[in-house]
Amino acid sequence: xxxxxxxxxxxxxxxxxxxxxxxxxxxxxxxxxxxxxxxxxxxxxxxxxxxxxxxxxxxxxxxxxxxxxxxxxxxxxxxxxxxxxxxxxxxxxxxxxxxxxxxxxxxxxxxxxxxxxxxxxxxxxxxxxxxxxxxxxxxxxxxxxxxxxxxxxxxxxxxxxxxxxxxxxxxxxxxxxxxxxxxxxxxxxxxxxxxxxxxxxxxxxxxxxxxxxxxxxxxxxxxxxxxxxxxxxxxxxx
Amino acid sequence: xxxxxxxxxxxxxxxxxxxxxxxxxxxxxxxxxxxxxxxxxxxxxxxxxxxxxxxxxxxxxxxxxxxxxxxxxxxxxxxxxxxxxxxxxxxxxxxxxxxxxxxxxxxxxxxxxxxxxxxxxxxxxxxxxxxxxxxxxxxxxxxxxxxxxxxxxxxxxxxxxxxxxxxxxxxxxxxxxxxxxxxxxxxxxxxxxxxxxxxxxxxxxxxxxxxxxxxxxxxxxxxxxxxxxxxxxxxxxxxxxxxxxxxxxxxx
Numbered sequence: 001x002x003x004x005x006x007x008x009x010x011x012x013x014x015x016x017x018x019x020x021x022x023x024x025x026x027x028x029x030x031x032x033x034x035x036x037x038x039x040x041x042x043x044x045x046x047x048x049x050x051x052x053x054x055x056x057x058x059x060x061x062x063x064x065x066x067x068x069x070x071x072x073x074x075x076x077x078x079x080x081x082x083x084x085x086x087x088x089x090x091x092x093x094x095x096x097x098x099x100x101x102x103x104x105x106x107x108x109x110x111x112x113x114x115x116x117x118x119x120x121x122x123x124x125x126x127x128x129x130x131x132x133x134x135x136x137x138x139x140x141x142x143x144x145x146x147x148x149x150x151x152x153x154x155x156x157x158x159x160x161x162x163x164x165x166x167x168x169x170x171x172x173x174x175x176x177x178x179x180x181x182x183x184x185x186x187x188x189x190x191x192x193x194x195x196x197x198x199x200x201x202x203x204x205x206x207x208x209x210x211x212x213x214x215x216x217x218x219x220x221x222x223x224x225x226x227x228x229x230x231x232x233x234x235x236x237x238x
Numbered sequence: 239x240x241x242x243x244x245x246x247x248x249x250x251x252x253x254x255x256x257x258x259x260x261x262x263x264x265x266x267x268x269x270x271x272x273x274x275x276x277x278x279x280x281x282x283x284x285x286x287x288x289x290x291x292x293x294x295x296x297x298x299x300x301x302x303x304x305x306x307x308x309x310x311x312x313x314x315x316x317x318x319x320x321x322x323x324x325x326x327x328x329x330x331x332x333x334x335x336x337x338x339x340x341x342x343x344x345x346x347x348x349x350x351x352x353x354x355x356x357x358x359x360x361x362x363x364x365x366x367x368x369x370x371x372x373x374x375x376x377x378x379x380x381x382x383x384x385x386x387x388x389x390x391x392x393x394x395x396x397x398x399x400x401x402x403x404x405x406x407x408x409x410x411x412x413x414x415x416x417x418x419x420x421x422x423x424x425x426x427x428x429x430x431x432x433x434x435x436x437x438x439x440x441x442x443x444x445x446x447x448x449x450x451x452x453x454x455x456x457x458x459x460x461x462x463x464x465x466x467x468x469x470x471x472x473x474x475x476x477x478x479x480x481x482x483x484x485x486x487x488x489x490x
Contacts, residue, residue, distance in 0.1 A: 050383075059341065076344045078351040088340035100328035101299065101314045107321045 002089045003060035005030035006073070008048055010037050011220050012227050014164035015079035016055040021160045022083045024214035026090035033066035041067065049077045057082055080110065083157050095157050102152045105144075109151045109158040112141050113165070121169055127179020127235060131188065135199075138192060142202040150208065163209045164219075170210070171224050177232035243300035244313070245270040248288060252278060252467050254405030255319040256295035257457050261401040262326045264453035266333040273306035278472070284309065289317045297322050299329075320350065323398040335398050346393035349384050350402045356380050357403075361410055364429075365419040366473035375432050382441040389443070396451065404448045405458070409468055411445050412461060418468050 007023065007030055009016040023030050035044060035054050047069045049056040058066070061073030069075075076082060087095035097103055120137040123129025141162070145151060151158035170193070172178050176185035195203035209215060247263060249256040249272050263270050275281060281292045288309050289296040301313030309315075316322050327335035336343050360374035381403075385392060392399035413419050414429045421429065432438055448454050458464065468474065 074341050076341075076348060078348055078355075081344050081347040081351055084347060085340055085344040088343055100325055101316075103328055104314075104316050104321050104325040107324055108316075108318055111318050111321060 002028065004063060004073075006058040006066050006069070007032050008035050008044070008054050008056045008058070008066070009033070010035050010054045011223055012037065013054050014168055015053075017164035017167075017218055018079045018160050019055040019057070019082045019086070020218040021163060021212075021214045022086040022093075022095060022157070024217050025095055025155070025160070026086050026093035028086060028090055028093075031066055043067065043069070047071075048075055051077060053077065055079055055082055057085070080114075080161065083160055087157060094154060095160065097152060097154060097156055102156075105152045106156045106158040109141065109144055110161045112137075112144065113158075113162045116140055117162070118165060121165065124180055125169070125172055125178040131180065131184070134188075135191075138199060138202055142199060142205075145201055145205055147201075150205070155212065159209055159212070163212070163215050166206055167210060167215065167219055167221075168224060168228075170206075171221060171228055172232065175225060175229065177228050177235065179232075179235040182236060244298070244303050246298045246306050246309075246313075247272045248275050248285065248294055248296040248298075248306070249273070250275050250278070250294045251459065251463070252276070252470070253294050254409055257405040258319045258398075258401045259295045259297065259322050259326075260457040261404065261451075261453045262323050262335055262398055264456055265335060265396065265401070266326055266330045268330060268333075271306055282307070288315050291317065293317070295319055295322060297325075299325075320402060323401060327398055334395070335401075337393050337395060337397060342393045342395075342397075345384075346397040346399035349381070349392035349399040352381050352384050353403045353406075358406070361406070362473070364421060364425070365410065365413060366471075368420040368422070371421060371425045371428050371432075375429070378438065378441060382438065382444075385440060385444055387440070389447075391444075391447065400448065400451075401453075404451075404454055407445060408448055408454075408458065409464065411442075412464050413468050416465050416468075418465065418474060420474065 005023070005028060007016075007019055009020060009032055011017075011034065020032070035041070037054070040052060045052040048058060056075060056077040058069050058073040058075055061070040064070045076085060083095070087093065097106065116137040120129060120134040124131055124134040146153050150156060151162070170189060173185040173189035173192075176183060178185060180188075191197065192199050193203045193206045195207065245263070245268065247256075247259055247270055249260060251274065260272070275285065275294050284307055285296075286292055288298060295317075297316045298309055298313040299316060301310040304310045316325055323335070327333075336346055356377040357374070357380075360377040363369035364371045364374040386394055391397060392403070411433065414426070414433055417426055419426070433442060449458075
């Protein structure tokens with residue numbers, strides 16, 4: 001029987017949402033504690049995560065309020081480590097396929113998300129990288145997708161890893177927020193999510209990911225939209 | 239029940255990433271075929287059917303027994319050394335390449351993330367791009383803090399976390415000893431002094447433990463071979479021009 005799980009998280013953070021989605025998929029009882037990333041509590045780095053980032057999990061130990069973490073709980077950080085941890089604690093969640101070759105495919109997909117998609121999106125959304133680089137990264141992942149279903153067929157850690165980034169890209173693009181040329185956002189979103197044309201397969205995948213209950217339950221679109229409007233307000237001013 | 243599928247590893251002696259997988263295969267004590275690809279930049283055409291990116295390592299699993307240079311469409315093709323390490327841990331659970339306990343597994347993976355997120359870039363910057371060495375030393379302290387305090391490997395017992403970092407950390411320490419890298423003379427002395435100091439005693443114990451592990455010894459070759467490999471690393475060689483030879487310990 002898994003022990004008590006306290007997740008330190010922040011609604012804005014795509015890495016943190018990965019862990020939230022995994023816990024939802026596993027139907028794992030857990031406590032969520034929101035960390036204000038602009039104003040972190042002074043106990044957070046010394047007592048939970050020296051890197052001072054979210055997500056982090058305090059696992060086990062006595063039942064204490066999340067803002068008074070006990071030295072007896074095990075502290076773990078790094079979003080992908082935590083997703084694998086949840087998959088290990090709750091094997092019946094199906095987060096990891098049983099076939100080792102499919103598990104390897106899932107992890108390889110995640111590697112593509114980390115090394116290709118996220119950097120290309122960050123560059124493009126800040127107006128520092130070309131759209132075509134972002135498109136190439138998406139195309140690469142599209143090439144890994146099976147004809148139907150999720151990244152390795154059945155929903156898995158691969159989908160958990162990519163979803164928060166696509167969802168936030170969607171918020172930015174649909175509101176035309178970012179350093180890329182004005183007006184480009186909604187057109188890019190249409191290309192990626194319409195299910196037609198160059199990204200037809202990816203568009204279907206995009207829709208499938210954002211329809212997943214575990215995603216919807218952990219995504220506050222209104223909050224993220226508001227925060228993004230403030231964050232990207234001056235993204236295009238020279 | 240141990241799998242009977244064929245395993246072929248495409249490796250190269252210049253690649254610390256390939257050594258990661260060789261270490262894990264040795265630890266698993268399983269039968270495998272190793273095929274050496276020793277041309278760094280251009281690979282034979284058939285290799286791109288195994289790894290479209292043309293890099294090593296790659297591993298084929300299953301399918302008919304074929305010569306390594308005639309890969310079968312039926313085998314699973316695995317690339318990315320960390321993905322391969324996790325795969326081997328899954329396929330050979332009795333080899334305990336990862337601990338059974340979820341917390342210890344998380345600690346092993348976290349150790350690799352610390353290496354990946356902090357040490358790797360700083361290592362590259364200090365050793366290949368001539369940046370100040372304070373960054374890599376701070377990153378190594380973070381990694382050291384994640385080790386069990388007195389003795390043991392990343393997750394206590396040996397795991398793929400150690401296979402992942404060992405070739406690169408041992409390579410880095412070797413580079414400091416041999417004066418290989420783009421750092422100035424002054425920075426070289428800082429690195430040597432730091433690694434010899436009490437601050438990094440636990441880290442250097444870990445390096446020694448790595449060197450003593452049979453799977454590491456078998457796949458490392460020897461220091462002279464490794465010195466040649468690191469000296470000939472494209473990143474190091476590119477910087478060795480007449481105009482910046484000055485300040486290079488050991489000359490051009």
